[in-house]
Amino acid sequence: xxxxxxxxxxxxxxxxxxxxxxxxxxxxxxxxxxxxxxxxxxxxxxxxxxxxxxxxxxxxxxxxxxxxxxxxxxxxxxxxxxxxxxxxxxxxxxxxxxxxxxxxxxxxxxxxxxxxxxxxxxxxxxxxxxxxxxxxxxxxxxxxxxxxxxxxxxxxxxxxxxxxxxxxxxxxxxxxxxxxxxxxxxxxxxxxxxxxxxxxxxxxxxxxxxxxxxxxxxxxxxxxxxxxxxxxxxxxxxxxxxxxxxxxxxxxxxxxxxxxxxxxxxxxxxxxxxxxxxxxxxxxxxxxxxxxxxxxxxxxxxxxxxxxxxxxxxxxxxxxxxxxxxxxxxxxxxxxxxxxxxxxxxxxxxxxxxxxxxxxxxxxxxxxxxxxxxxxxxxxxxxxxxxxxxxxxxxxxxxxxxxxxxxxxx
Numbered sequence: 001x002x003x004x005x006x007x008x009x010x011x012x013x014x015x016x017x018x019x020x021x022x023x024x025x026x027x028x029x030x031x032x033x034x035x036x037x038x039x040x041x042x043x044x045x046x047x048x049x050x051x052x053x054x055x056x057x058x059x060x061x062x063x064x065x066x067x068x069x070x071x072x073x074x075x076x077x078x079x080x081x082x083x084x085x086x087x088x089x090x091x092x093x094x095x096x097x098x099x100x101x102x103x104x105x106x107x108x109x110x111x112x113x114x115x116x117x118x119x120x121x122x123x124x125x126x127x128x129x130x131x132x133x134x135x136x137x138x139x140x141x142x143x144x145x146x147x148x149x150x151x152x153x154x155x156x157x158x159x160x161x162x163x164x165x166x167x168x169x170x171x172x173x174x175x176x177x178x179x180x181x182x183x184x185x186x187x188x189x190x191x192x193x194x195x196x197x198x199x200x201x202x203x204x205x206x207x208x209x210x211x212x213x214x215x216x217x218x219x220x221x222x223x224x225x226x227x228x229x230x231x232x233x234x235x236x237x238x239x240x241x242x243x244x245x246x247x248x249x250x251x252x253x254x255x256x257x258x259x260x261x262x263x264x265x266x267x268x269x270x271x272x273x274x275x276x277x278x279x280x281x282x283x284x285x286x287x288x289x290x291x292x293x294x295x296x297x298x299x300x301x302x303x304x305x306x307x308x309x310x311x312x313x314x315x316x317x318x319x320x321x322x323x324x325x326x327x328x329x330x331x332x333x334x335x336x337x338x339x340x341x342x343x344x345x346x347x348x349x350x351x352x353x354x355x356x357x358x359x360x361x362x363x364x365x366x367x368x369x370x371x372x373x374x375x376x377x378x379x380x381x382x383x384x385x386x387x388x389x390x391x392x393x394x395x396x397x398x399x400x401x402x403x404x405x406x407x408x409x410x
Contacts, residue, residue, distance in 0.1 A: 027178060056212075082232020089243060107256070120270070123277055130284015138291070 357363035357379075366379035 024174065024177065082234070084232065084234070084236030086236065086238040089238070120272070123272060125282030128284055129286040131286060136289075140291075 357366065362368070363379055366381055369378040369380055371377050
């Protein structure tokens with residue numbers, strides 16, 4: 001920041017004067033009593049109100065002794081018709097694979113003539129930079145017109161010295177000035193006394209619900225039996241007019257109509273010269289170098305002094321650890337016996353683990369019968385028990401065994 005002579009002459013410093021302190025007036029309480037009456041307390045008259053009586057209608061009893069013998073409109077209007085199941089009219093089309101070999105050629109195989117691929121010659125110019133023999137002229141308008149000026153020394157404002165005040169510090173606040181500490185009475189509590197309501201009479205145990213609401217006998221609902229379905233007699237004719245009048249015809253497939261290809265072959269080489277290739281030739285070019293600006297401010301030299309105000313003013317102090325009041329983790333000895341019984345130990349009954357016979361190559365106590373086409377072996381338990389058991393050792397697909405009606409012993 002630079003200060004010019006007109007600024008110093010026009011703007012002169014003035015002495016700062018403190019604002020005058022206003023002495024607050026002394027508080028004087030008013031004499032007399034405060035009228036705390038309100039219009040609500042004056043106009044409102046309290047009335048005695050009794051609790052409202054519960055008006056509950058008499059309970060109506062629904063009798064279900066009579067038998068309801070009626071026919072609804074749906075059952076009367078919609079009668080059950082005898083309908084037979086239609087037989088499917090699906091034509092049995094059995095596929096018979098052909099015995100002769102398929103040897104028909106397609107239209108693409110007949111019309112297509114394979115030809116040898118000849119790659120075209122590329123007329124793209126080579127990307128080669130062209131070097132110029134003329135030396136580079138690096139003179140610009142900035143270099144010719146710029147005049148370097150010498151900078152003036154920077155203005156540094158002098159630091160003002162702190163001068164403490166000779167007058168004593170006025171620490172009087174409005175609270176200390178206004179508060180006199182006058183004695184007063186405590187506020188009276190309007191909370192009602194917590195008196196316990198007690199009675200020496202014997203508890204009867206009857207309530208209004210038990211007295212008025214008596215249990216009524218309820219009859220079980222009548223279950224209506226469904227009528228058994230009776231299929232109608234006779235056969236149903238499922239033939240339709242389309243099924244009876246339709247006549248199947250033998251139709252041959254449509255022959256494709258394709259024009260004959262009149263392709264002409266030319267053995268002359270292709271001439272790819274154009275006016276653009278002849279008139280516009282590729283020129284060699286080189287990339288322009290980057291113009292770097294010279295640094296005006298020189299870089300500092302020497303070792304960097306990294307001393308800060310915190311490092312220069314900080315004074316390390318010795319740390320005194322706080323005393324720990326945590327109780328010591330000491331195990332108190334106890335002469336009583338530890339009860340380690342659980343429900344699992346008292347109620348658990350060990351059982352013998354039996355191994356599946358299918359895990360043996362030849363199960364003990366079984367007689368080999370035969371092996372089926374899927375690789376399953378059949379065994380028989382005893383001569384008296386003729387129920388054959390089968391164990392799978394070769395099949396790894398349980399879904400396949402399930403489809404074939406086999407069972408695996410787990």
